[in-house]
Amino acid sequence: MGREFVEIFDEWADSYDESVGGHDPEYADVFKHYDGILESVAMRAESPVVEFGTGTGNLLKKLLERNLEAVGVEPNDAMRKAASAKFPEARIVDGDFLSYEPGVDPRTFVSTYAFHHLTDEEKARAVKRYAEELPAGGKVVFADTVFATEQAKRERIRYEEDRGFTNVAEDLKREYYTTVPVMRELFEQAGFTVVFTQLNDFVWLIDASKQEGGDAR
Template sequence: MGREFVEIFDEWVHTYDDSVSGKDEEYRDVFVKYNEILQAVADATIGPVVEFGVGTGNLTEKLLARRLEVVGVEPNEAMRKATAEKLADLTLIDGDFLEFQAGIKPQSFVSSYAFHHLTDAEKAQAFKIYAEQLPAGGKVVFADTLFASESAKKEIVAFEQTRGHANLVEDLNREYYTTVPVMEKLATDAGFTVKLSRMNNYVFLIDATKK
């Protein structure tokens, strides 16, 4: 359920905002147009909304700026603490993509840079859970790293190796980054129409609407 990666964020909580702002050269390409990506998620969202993997609250702030009711779901205690200090009025709970008790009837489920913590089988399970909880017209809006194909993934991993980006390569090999065709199938099989838009060389906007 992605919980095997929770402890990684004990470290990331101190560096995440620097990385997304482009200060970490190794991850710079992953976070190109970061604010635009988060805004695209927020703009496609209807409330009330459940946000998974709140992290340091960057997407949350954009959702709240649209005056949406937000419940944040974050499995990492250090991240929850950091976000609670920044956004004191936010309802923030311990949970993950598959196990959560939001206490609202959501119109949208959203996330940024986190869905890859689930295997493809778990992603399929997640979409089914969301389909059960959403009304017709409800949304799943995720921004996450996807690859056009498995061969494209291998090519970019090899490219990052030549750049000496060992930490990024480790991430790409360790976590469960999937492909565009697989993501489309997982969403459509669960009863969503899905639109995928490339946001940078790594990230796609996944905009799925329940039929």
Template sequence: MGREFVELFNRWADNYDKTVQGVEEEYRAVFEGYDAILQEVAHRSSGNVLEFGAGTGNLSSLLLHKADKYMGVEPSEKMRKISEEKLAMALYDGDFLSFSKPSWPIHTIVSTYAFHHLTDKEKAQAAAAYSQLLSEGGKVVFADTIFINDDAKHDMIKKAESVNYLNLAQDLQTEYYTTLPILQTLFETEGFTVDFKKMNSFVWIMEAVKS
């Protein structure tokens, strides 16, 4: 359920905000247009919003200005503390599959740079759970590294290795990055209509609307 990565999140917490602004050359392409990606996810969100993997609160701060109600879920204690200082509000300990459900109806479920911490089997479980949480017209808006197909993923790993971006190459091989067809099928199976928008050479936004 992504919990195997919590220690990584805790170690990364203090430097995360610098990383997403492109200070690390190895990950610069992954976070290219980071602010625009967050703005796009926020723009597609409406009503009562549930955010998974709130991290250090960068998307959360945008959502608080437009959501009717907001709840943020984050498994890393260190990242939650940073978020809570930024936002002056509490986040909840949890993950994509294990979390305290809000007392109010949910209209939009969002996440950025986090859904790849679930295996495809766990992603399917999440899609099924979100289908139950959302009414018709409710939606899931996720921005994450996704590949067109397995060949594109393998090509990106080789490209990273060729320029000695060995940490990036290892991340792409050890975390659970999926493909557009798999993700589309997982959500369509649970009654969603799915669209994708490419944001940079790694990141796509998926908008899945409950039919």
């Protein structure tokens, strides 16, 4: 994950919570049911938990409220400071999906609204590493924008453009939003069983469990 991307979030740290609250009409559909999406991820987590893309700590809060041992991994310094200010007792470290040292042996990896920053090749590398580090039955629980098919992605981009939401359309073109079949293949190849549940027009819950003897192939 390039530093130029990480730095994009420097100015967003102060307004991130307002953005995900649905106050921006252009992104309201992206963050629809935001609190429920976080709950869906947190309720499936088992300690110890490593969260990628902690941001300002909204999912971390849900994990801590469930008395789970959780470590946040966040590459942006401003976001780490914002989360640490809200949760001074929490451990939040510098790192990302592919480079991290959480200091615990994880039972669950979680993330929301972040995995699309990796290319499909990088996603596959990350999931393979998670399979190597998790015990049998360990889990990866991510919620992120994913599309049923490439055609569905193209249609969504056209829809956003037609209603004048050019920022959303450009985001969908620029970032590495992938499809359910691609995600299913990379998780299954790494030795996971995986279930996909659509949570809003953009976001899918990816609930993957490492199979017994399911080391990455």
